[in-house]
Amino acid sequence: MSECWIVTDGHAGNVRQAVALAQALGFPAPQQWNLHTAAPWRWLAPRRLPMAAHAFGAVFAQALAQPPRLVIGCGRQGALASRLLRAAGTKAVQILDPRIATRHWDAVIAPAHDALIGGNVITPLCSLHPVDAAWLATARHDHPELGALPGPRSVLLLGGPIAAVALDANWWRSVLALLERLRAADGSILVSTSRRTPAWLRAAAGAMLPHTPGLRWLDASDGENPYPGLLAWADRIIVSPDSVNMIS
Structure with a gap:
């Protein structure tokens, strides 16, 4: 059994951080649990209702009978799972604000914009990610075709609208x-x-500047997302302001 478990709802941003x-802590292949939480626990996680196990x-x-040495949770569903594992004797780290008292975990990592304060709270400026010099070198090796494009290479990363950011036609202009x-x-x-990019914005991005060298990855029909290679070969990066994970 792995010494480290990752417990999340399976969303890419949560898995990536965990x-x-x-x-980074020396567990290259942690066991990953993509949690499918039943009601009513899903509604109130990470609060422990009766029979939460x-x-x-x-x-x-x-699996709670044979807990790992360390569990890392991300998101509310992961917070409930990591809380249960801590009760079984595991050291538990929670990523993102669990929305309840942080004493239920050994450490909580919440980005600065969450404004979470506590003796066991670590507040990085942005989200956690795996990108370092070695990661970028691997991405350059895996995507040499991007390095062959003329420089400077400008990379545009598009997310999708949220309540605080419209990403509307005016923004696109x-x-x-x-x-x-x-x-x-x-x-x-x-x-x-990204999966959150609306159809009209995908179409607009695909049609823009048709005679300019480069690449347009709009969805899975374009093959595997070359995102690592884009970061590795970029001379400048433009990111839509809707996602802390993307900006990080």
Whole structure:
């Protein structure tokens, strides 16, 4: 059994942060649990309701009898699972504000914008991620075709609208104006969208500046997302302001 478990709801941003921390702590292949939480525990996680050990199904409930040395949770569902494992004797680290008292974990890592304060709280400026010099070197090796594009290489990373950020037509026009200025200096433009990018914005990104060298990755139909290579070969990066994970 792995000495380190990752417990999350399976969302890519949560998994990425938890795995990055595990690997930084010397656990290159932590056991990952993508939790499917049953009601009513899903609604109130990470609060411990009666029979909470059964919130994630029989397999996880049985696994509590043989807990790992360390568990890293991310998100509210992961917070409930890591809390249960701590009660079973595991050292527990929670990533992101659990929305309840932090005393239920050995350490809580919450980005500065969460404004969470506590004796066991660590507050990085942004989200955790695996990107370092070695990661970038591997990405350059895996994506030599991007390095062959003319420089400077401008990378545009697109997310999707949220309550605080519209990402509407006016915003897109301002992005296009910026890209037009960058194109005047030659080079290439590389674009990657996310699952949250609305269809109209994908279409607009695919149609823009058709004669400019570069790459447009709009969805899975374009093959594997070259995101690591984009970061590794970028001379400048433009990120839509809707996601702390993307900006980090």
